[in-house]
Amino acid sequence: MNLDVSANVLTGSLELAKKQIELAKNSNLLEAIQIDIVDGIFADSHTFTPQDLIDVDFGDLQIDFHLMTEEPMDYVWELEEHCRHLPIRAVFGQIEKMTYQEAFLEEVKKQDWRAGLALNLFTPIESIDENSWEWMDAILLLGVEAGASGQEQNPFLLEKIQAARKQILRGEPMKIFIDGGVNQQNIKQLQASGIDGVTVNSAFNNAENYKQAVESFLSYVR
Numbered sequence: 001m002n003l004d005v006s007a008n009v010l011t012g013s014l015e016l017a018k019k020q021i022e023l024a025k026n027s028n029l030l031e032a033i034q035i036d037i038v039d040g041i042f043a044d045s046h047t048f049t050p051q052d053l054i055d056v057d058f059g060d061l062q063i064d065f066h067l068m069t070e071e072p073m074d075y076v077w078e079l080e081e082h083c084r085h086l087p088i089r090a091v092f093g094q095i096e097k098m099t100y101q102e103a104f105l106e107e108v109k110k111q112d113w114r115a116g117l118a119l120n121l122f123t124p125i126e127s128i129d130e131n132s133w134e135w136m137d138a139i140l141l142l143g144v145e146a147g148a149s150g151q152e153q154n155p156f157l158l159e160k161i162q163a164a165r166k167q168i169l170r171g172e173p174m175k176i177f178i179d180g181g182v183n184q185q186n187i188k189q190l191q192a193s194g195i196d197g198v199t200v201n202s203a204f205n206n207a208e209n210y211k212q213a214v215e216s217f218l219s220y221v222r
Contacts, residue, residue: 003187003221004197006032006064007204007214008179014048018056023210025059029218032062032089034179034199039069042097043146050075051082062089064199066118066179068146070097073104080111090114092140092177095127105135114138116177120146121154125163133171138196139164144180153181161193187220 007024009017017035024033035053040046050065063086067075072093079088091108095117098104108115117128118140128139141160144151157178164176175196182190183203190198200217207213 003191005218005221006030006034006199008034008199008201010036010201012045012047014052020205021056021058025061027211027214029214032064034064034066036066036068037075041070042068042094050079053086054083058087062087064090066140067093072098073107076107088113090116092116092118094118096120096123101129101132102135105132116140125167136174138175138177140177140179142180143178151181153186158193161195165194184217184220191221
């Protein structure tokens with residue numbers, strides 16, 4: 001099975017974010033880019049907001065927004081009001097500071113975007129409300145502690161993947177995506193665990209040749 005592979009943007013610098021988006025777009029190898037929005041409350045780091053991207057040319061790329069914020073619903077409303085023309089594919093919200101999971105998912109799905117919940121590394125699968133499962137198109141599992149790129153993936157992630165797969169087998173069909181510490185050294189093990197997609201940050205953004213790094217990575221999974 002081919003994995004859904006997206007490039008990841010996690011930075012407080014809007015100029016660097018634009019550069020990384022341009023590299024992903026010009027690679028002509030990726031369908032989507034995941035943009036992490038951090039509000040400085042959920043995690044120590046702080047990024048720009050979705051509104052800052054309204055003049056960016058994404059070419060053929062689609063956007064998956066990962067909201068690492070207090071009350072991610074507030075950012076969904078921002079996306080609805082100011083960012084309708086952006087090529088949004090999915091919106092993931094971290095559950096740790098989210099009051100109403102089901103309402104968040106329902107609001108995202110109203111826009112015909114994929115709706116997903118994201119869990120920090122040590123947040124248990126059981127933290128997802130029972131009624132939320134039927135609304136979810138995907139779950140995003142973090143392989144590192146939220147908020148900073150370049151961390152080494154924690155082996156505990158594999159346990160989380162299996163816990164998520166067991167829950168899915170008992171209920172609604174949905175996809176499992178991985179964010180954090182994804183590289184060529186662990187991608188085969190992740191793929192064998194039964195996931196559906198990954199987002200890659202340092203392995204692409206820190207490479208001397210971005211396009212070659214993407215080509216090499218994709219050769220491992222396809």
